Amino acid sequence: MLTVSNYHYVRNNFVTPYPSIFGVTPTFLKNQLVALKNTGTFITPQELLENHEEVIQSSKHYILITFDDGLKEQYVNAKPILDALGIKALFFVNSLNFIEKEVTLVHKIHLLRSQISTTAFFGILKTFDTEGKTQLSNKEKQQAVEHYNYDDEETALLKFTLNFKLSLQEQHSLIQAIFDTHFDSHQVVNDLYMTEEHLIQLAKEGMLGNHTHSHVPLGYLDRHEIMKEFVTSKNYLEELTHKEIPYVSYPYGSQEACASPVEEIAKSTGHQLGFTMERSINTGNEHPLLLKRFDCNDLPLGKNQKAFEHAHRLIY
Structure with missing residues (x-):
């Protein structure tokens, strides 16, 4: 079986005039990773790619760590912790931030709501x-x-x-x-997102994934728009890094955001593993392009860790 934990912001504090940007501190991340290690075995993206059926159907508990949105703080604050613990994670990136040098809409909203x-x-x-x-x-x-x-x-x-x-x-x-x-878009892009050098290094380590071009809920788009979202980002990442990008994380990850024909088009554009935000453990019935993920708050030490405990009890 496979548990996937997902993260976004990783910073030392989240103090703003109004609470709108939430995440974990580096200390929390390290402590949670150690706690997760006590429940199973961390798996690398490549190992999952090559053996996803065996991993998901196994009675052994495997764990994969993922990060969405390509935030610089993930590379600066989280990756050193992962490296020290010997964990390879997947970092999913939107190409809009690099091709158009634009702030993703969802992050504009987060920043505005902080003010x-x-x-x-x-x-x-x-x-x-x-x-x-x-x-x-x-x-x-x-x-x-x-x-x-x-x-x-x-x-x-x-x-x-x-x-x-x-x-x-x-x-x-x-x-x-x-x-x-309220904000200078150019400055926000420089401060908030990874650099291309970061992406190249992550790809070398087999840790880079596609989060589509502009971070929109794909299930609300027509086929042509969905295709464009996948292809634009995948092509950019592969041309930049000279590495195949077989992993995709669907923005928002809800059933509506991942509705048909999203999975079908993901497959047709060369993706082999896809991640939703349906909160549960993967136990064998999941399509490899519709794998379930927990928010980190659902897991040990999180605000809602009972979600993981409940899912674990159902299996055992």
């Missing part, structure tokens, strides 16, 4: 949405709370509204106008 309260952000949305299209149904409110289960309800509703109720064009139009009044 603007949730209530004030809803006020901006209300001014923007004169037709009421961002109003959530009861079902959507439930989906929001379930999907963003580590946030308070108001924050979960805001995230859901921004990510799933507005078109990409509407999101970009709204967020860019606000972002430009």
Whole structure:
């Protein structure tokens, strides 16, 4: 069986005017990796690629570590810890940050919310949405709370509204106008994301994966757009590093974001292992392009470690 743990921000502190950027400290990361080691055996990406059926179906517990979004702090703060512990992880990168030198929309939202309260952000949305299209149904409110289960309800509703109720064009139009009044995009790109040298080194070590071009929920796009998201990023990474990139992590990773034909197109574009954010242990029935992952908070020492404990009990 296989447990996959996923991380995003890794920094020494997360102090901002408003809480919106969450992650782990290097100390927490190290402690959690040690705790995970006590539950099983870390596996390298290459070992999983070559033996995924045997690994997933095995009674032995294997563990893979992943990082999404290609953040510089992952390379600077997390990789030295992994190296010291002898762990090879997968780092999934969006090519938008490198090809277009642009800040990913999701990170613009994180940064803005660190400076603007949730209530004030809803006020901006209300001014923007004169037709009421961002109003959530009861079902959507439930989906929001379930999907963003580590946030308070108001924050979960805001995230859901921004990510799933507005078109990409509407999101970009709204967020860019606000972002430009608070941040210097060029500086944010330089500070927030890895360098190309980092990507080349990760590829040499077999630790680089595709997170699509622009970090959008693929299941809401048409076939042509999905194909473009996969191919643009995969081609960029392979041309830069001269290494094959067979791994992909789907942005957001929900059932809706990974809905058909996402897996089919991922396979057709040369990906062999794909990772969702369905929180569970992989035990043998999973398609290799739809592997399940826990958020690190679901695992030992995390805020919701009972999720892992429950999944473990179901197996044993």
